[in-house]
Amino acid sequence: xxxxxxxxxxxxxxxTGGGTGLGKAMALSLAKEGADIVVAARxxxxxxxTANEIRQIGRRALSIPTDTTDSAQVNNLIxxxxxxxxxxxxxxxxxxxxxxxxxxNAPRQMWDIPDDEWLxxxxxxxxxxxxxxxxxxxxxxxxxxxxxxxIASINGLRGWRNGFAYGAAKAAVVNLTKSIAHTFARDNIxxxxxxxGLIDVRHLQPVPETQDMPLKVDFFPxxxxxxxxxxxxxxxxxxxxxxxxxxxxxxVNDGGGIAAGVTPNGYAPxxxxxx
Amino acid sequence: xxSKAFSLYGKIAVVTGDNGFWNTxxxxxxxxxxxxxxxxxxxxxxxxxxxxxVEHLGQKCIAIPTDTSQPHDVQKMVxxxxxxxxxxxxxxxxxxxxxxxxxxxxxxREWNTVIDYNLKSTFFCCQKVGQVMLKQKRGxxxxxxxxxxxxxxxxxxxxxxxxxxxxxxxxxxxIEWGKMGITVNAVSIGWFAxxxxxxxPNEGTLLKFIPTRRFGKPEExxxxxxxxxxxxxxxxxxxxVYVDGGIMVRP
Numbered sequence: 001x002x003x004x005x006x007x008x009x010x011x012x013x014x015x016t017g018g019g020t021g022l023g024k025a026m027a028l029s030l031a032k033e034g035a036d037i038v039v040a041a042r043x044x045x046x047x048x049x050t051a052n053e054i055r056q057i058g059r060r061a062l063s064i065p066t067d068t069t070d071s072a073q074v075n076n077l078i079x080x081x082x083x084x085x086x087x088x089x090x091x092x093x094x095x096x097x098x099x100x101x102x103x104x105n106a107p108r109q110m111w112d113i114p115d116d117e118w119l120x121x122x123x124x125x126x127x128x129x130x131x132x133x134x135x136x137x138x139x140x141x142x143x144x145x146x147x148x149x150x151i152a153s154i155n156g157l158r159g160w161r162n163g164f165a166y167g168a169a170k171a172a173v174v175n176l177t178k179s180i181a182h183t184f185a186r187d188n189i190x191x192x193x194x195x196x197g198l199i200d201v202r203h204l205q206p207v208p209e210t211q212d213m214p215l216k217v218d219f220f221p222x223x224x225x226x227x228x229x230x231x232x233x234x235x236x237x238x239x240x241x242x243x244x245x246x247x248x249x250x251x252v253n254d255g256g257g258i259a260a261g262v263t264p265n266g267y268a269p270x271x272x273x274x275x
Numbered sequence: 276x277x278s279k280a281f282s283l284y285g286k287i288a289v290v291t292g293d294n295g296f297w298n299t300x301x302x303x304x305x306x307x308x309x310x311x312x313x314x315x316x317x318x319x320x321x322x323x324x325x326x327x328x329v330e331h332l333g334q335k336c337i338a339i340p341t342d343t344s345q346p347h348d349v350q351k352m353v354x355x356x357x358x359x360x361x362x363x364x365x366x367x368x369x370x371x372x373x374x375x376x377x378x379x380x381x382x383x384r385e386w387n388t389v390i391d392y393n394l395k396s397t398f399f400c401c402q403k404v405g406q407v408m409l410k411q412k413r414g415x416x417x418x419x420x421x422x423x424x425x426x427x428x429x430x431x432x433x434x435x436x437x438x439x440x441x442x443x444x445x446x447x448x449x450i451e452w453g454k455m456g457i458t459v460n461a462v463s464i465g466w467f468a469x470x471x472x473x474x475x476p477n478e479g480t481l482l483k484f485i486p487t488r489r490f491g492k493p494e495e496x497x498x499x500x501x502x503x504x505x506x507x508x509x510x511x512x513x514x515x516v517y518v519d520g521g522i523m524v525r526p
Contacts, residue, residue, distance in 0.1 A: 005498055006278045033278055159304075178524040185486035185521045212344050221453030226510050233280050233507035242498035245491050248524030256453045259446045259513025 005018045005241040013090035013239065014081055016068050016132060019046025020250035021093040021201035022151070022231055028053060029232030030090070030239060036060035038081045041095065042067050058077050060085065068128035078135040087143060090239045093173075094151040096124040110164065121165030126172045133180055137189065146189040149238050150177045154254050158261070170195075174250055181248030190247040192238050197254025199226035202242045218265045221256035281505040287360045288504065290325075291315045291343050291400055292370030293392075296470065296493065299325040301367055303332070304497025306435075311335035311453060315352050315400075317342045329345060343370055343396035349403045362411060365504045366404045368397040368441075369419040372484065373471045375430040386433050393437035394444070401417035401448055405457065414457040415504050416447050419496075420466050421472075422519050442515065449513030458512035460503050465519025467491040487520035 013030050017023035018039035024046075027037050031054040039047040039054075039061065047063035054061035062084060068076045081088050129150055140146025155163050156170025174193050183189040197220060202209040213225060234253050237243055252258050288310040290302045298321065302312045306329040314322040319340050329336040337359060341352040345472055356451065373391040374385065397418055406412025422473055423431055424438035442461055449459040466473050468490040473481065499518050502508065517523050 006281050006502075181521050182486050182524050186488050221450045222458075222510060222512060223454040224510075229507075230510035234511070236278070236280065237502050237507075242502065245487065245495040245518055245520050246499070246516070247487065248521040251516070252514055253511050255510045256449050256513040260450050 005238065006089070007033055008236070011035045011089040011239070012038070012081065012087055013084040013092065014038045014040060014077065014088060014136070015092045015094060016040045016066070016077075016128070016134075017095035018092075019043060021204050022196065022199055022228060023092075023202060024050050025228030025232050025255045026092060026094065026235045028057075029229070029236050030061045030092075031057055031061070033061070033236055033240075035090065035239070036085055037115070038062045040064050040068070040084065041065040046076055068132060069123040071131045074128070074131040075135050078132070078139065082139055088136055088139050089145070090147045090149070092149045092151070092235060092239075093129045093132050093134060095128050097143070101226050107148060110162070113164070118165045122169050125169035126176070128178050129173050129176060133176075133191075137180070137184060138207060141187045142149070144188050146184075147239050147243075148177075148180065148189065148191040150174075150191070150193045151234055152177075152193050152195045152250070154197050154252060154258050157195060157252065157258055177250070178248045185247055190238075190243060192246060192248070193232060193250045194234055194238070195250060195252045195254065195258075196231050197226050197257050198254075199228060199231060201228060204228065219257050220254065221260060224255065226255060228255065253256060279306060280507045281501055283365070283501065285361055286310045286364035286504070287313065287356070288365035288367060289313045289315060289356065289363055289400075289404060290367045290369055290496055291341075291396065292368070292503060293318045293321040294371045295321045295324060295370060296467075297369040297371055297496070297507075298322055299328060300493035300497045301369055301419075301500050302326075303328040304494065304501050305365070305367070306332040306334040306336075307497075308501045308505070309334065310504070311492075312337070313356050313358070313360070314338040315341040315343060344391035346399045346403065349399045353403045357407060359456040361472055363404055363407045363414070365415045365417070366400060366408075367417045367419065367500060368400050370396045371419055371421070374434045375428070375472060376433075377430055378432045381433055389433040390398075390437050390440075392442040393434070397441050398444060401444070401459070405448075405452065408457045409452070409455055409507050412456040415508070416445075416448070416457065416459040416502055417503050418442075418459070418461045420445075420461050420463050420515070422463050422493060422517065422523055423472075424461075424515075425523070429515070445515075446513050453512060458503075458508060460508075460512060462496065462503065462516045462521075463515045463517045463519065464496060465491055465522045467493065467496075467518070484524050484525075485520045486525055489520065491518060491520060 051061035
């Protein structure tokens with residue numbers, strides 16, 4: 001049965017950055033399909049809130065406050081998950097994924113960006129992914145199965161004005177995914193990457209946001225922004241047994257934005273064949 | 276447990292092509308997700324096994340003899356489907372016609388056949404079935420290609436060109452029909468046991484080249500096609516899903 005492969009019954013998943021926005025949406029998507037969830041992020045309040053909502057739909061849930069740029073805290077997150085939940089089947093590296101403010105016109109010139117801003121962005125978006133994969137892979141290799149889903153961004157696939165550290169870190173996540181996938185392909189661990197377009201999560205934030213989205217909707221050939229379910233369903237597919245032969249792949253879920261690119265939006269010439 | 280997110284209950288799916296390997300695995304997976312199936316094949320014998328599988332799963336099945344490289348034939352097929360079912364939700368172009376030869380030995384007839392039964396068939400099936408989907412303001416088009424669409428292979432000139440053509444057709448059409456409720460995606464396949472391009476004296480070398488160290492299984496294509504055909508992928512268009520055991524990752 002093909003469809004029956006797309007269930008996550010009794011699998012254990014860690015979702016970093018799971019207290020708000022996209023991370024929370026993915027946590028709930030996986031829980032609805034039967035997964036038990038460990039939610040991690042810096043702030044205890046939002047992740048405990050997510051964990052409560054998961055318990056209400058009948059799955060086990062833990063919230064573990066974690067700064068994913070601190071390897072000791074990451075190791076504690078993964079070890080605690082294995083000790084308390086009996087293993088780790090799925091890891092979704094989503095922490096730091098909310099980078100919408102980095103798109104578009106930055107308030108400063110490149111030469112005014114201080115060292116720590118660059119380093120913090122690289123740590124938050126790239127180093128944290130390495131730390132989480134490093135610890136989880138050890139357990140996944142031992143148990144001979146595992147699914148890792150890294151959340152990158154379309155910002156990592158093209159150059160964006162003033163998008164330096166965020167785009168570079170996200171591009172690096174795409175390549176890190178491929179190296180980890182190749183390394184552990186023979187150990188039955190699948191490692192894939194999702195590059196979301198612009199997902200509208202303003203209504204999901206603890207304090208709903210009303211500011212404008214940083215890209216015009218025209219950028220997306222389907223003519224709308226993404227909704228959390230667009231990414232939640234993809235994460236579900238990649239976390240399930242239905243994707244067991246897919247590894248090292250990048251899934252760009254952006255309403256066709258990146259499929260375009262050499263002509264402006266709406267450019268549609270007509271050229272007749274010569275007789 | 277059935278996930279409602281991927282159910283194809285009540286949907287009509289057209290699966291094209293004479294490739295019994297792919298039309299069987301794809302139709303079986305779609306029927307397993309509760310879609311009804313229409314086969315469009317020139318050689319109706321090629322869908323015998325596929326048809327048995329679909330009927331065994333309790334889904335409806337229609338077979339329409341069609342030369343998919345002939346636009347007129349494709350048009351007649353579309354009209355017959357509309358007469359019988361009233362709609363088309365999903366089109367899977369799976370006519371995959373494999374071929375490999377040194378370029379200086381390829382005749383014009385061979386070139387034309389490779390292009391006609393891969394690229395031209397896909398183009399006209401998209402064009403004609405697409406007219407129905409445009410009226411419905413909804414549709415899913417899934418084009419089967421090989422990883423050779425983006426990588427070269429010795430003796431692969433004609434086939435790689437046809438596959439690359441399908442991929443670029445996919446991307447362009449996704450943009451053209453992005454606002455019309457139609458998503459257009461490609462499933463790119465790596466090396467699968469039993470396929471003509473996999474059977475060579477160097478099969479063992481090929482196997483070692485795959486990061487996962489095994490060939491793909493037919494059903495692994497089916498589950499991906501179901502995902503792309505489902506209502507879960509409204510925002511997913513113009514993309515390629517590689518079912519390749521990681522082969523596109525390695526240098």
